[in-house]
Amino acid sequence: MAKQKSFLKVAGTLDGLTFYKSVDGHLVRTKGGVSKSRIMNDPAYIRTRENIAEFGNTAQSGKLLRNAIGTMLNRAKDPRMSSRMMGVLSKVRQLDASSSRGERVVSEGISTSSGKQLLKGFDFNNRAALQAVFHAPFNLDTATGVITIADFVPLDQLQIPEGASHVSFRSAFINLDFTNGTFDTQYSPIVNRVLDMNSTTITLTPVAIPSGSGTQLHLLLIEFFQEVNGLQYPLRNGAFNVLNLIDIV
Template structure:
């Protein structure tokens, strides 16, 4: 535990533990959203990305570098933005339209598109839903606040839609702002909507970091 020859090993272990804790905090902060759209390797993929953020920490000593300090780098946004929580259903492969995010209100506007022509939907799907989340998270203190929009359900039919989804409010907590979009697919039978294959085709994407 104290052998100088293993100093680097101890430092690497400490930083890995910190990254893993940050990944768990983010998954916890997203609550039900992450459980509705994730893959079996989410934890390891998230650790890898947060490890890149940790490497941007230019002020902490080796062994103490962390995600909170790494996020202060201007390069951190480009690493996080676009992260898909379900690698089997990525945002870019499912929806082909222009998305605009209001960093203040968290409102997400999707340019007019035809779901049958510009969405890749799983076989058997009759409907899909859209929901956005606005998260403020402080990786140093562990504090977070998530606000969400209502879940808007649309039929998979031929026709143009122009969704605008706005969280009920902007989070008042301090910390890094993150904007998410959740897409879920359903099959409607006799007026009841059933999730397809336990959410395997659902999308959860980190659109923007503010």
């Protein structure tokens, strides 16, 4: 593929060329390839059809996970988050040892300890990874979803972006059933703190234990704000915010 250099950016198809916009800018590629009918019916393309089927399942699982996280995801994500997640979930799907090729699913892969380990620690905003921003020990009770950050000193234990005056913490406890496509998400109240050297203990308690069964997900959201005339404003639309899948059971 090639990049459009002209000041006039075109979108659409013209003379066998397809012009489109992506996160990498305005691009152009040639139109063509094997017809859909041949791919779906020709025995020579059986491997391709298997790949399409598995890709579709992975895409559905990724969408389900994003929907389960809900509004927290809008607060901390990078432009390539969905494609990065697809890459991880594809590896999880490949751990399905009970299904034939073309029928492997994320729900089977995530049931393995290796599958959980692949997804654990996923940063939804790669511009602000948890380990790079947050330097305080914390405890997670996976039975209740309660996260405790004892003796937390903001200026000592955070990588703070320029201009920030406050930080907030919030957690999510999710029961996600990849097989049935259902989930229940319970959030903790937001805990907001001024960025200073005072020590405090932060406790994030979900309002309830999520119902249902499946895979348990525990997420931590860290947001930075700047206070102006008594009001707190997000910094650069959340570019410095952290959202991390801290554990999966």
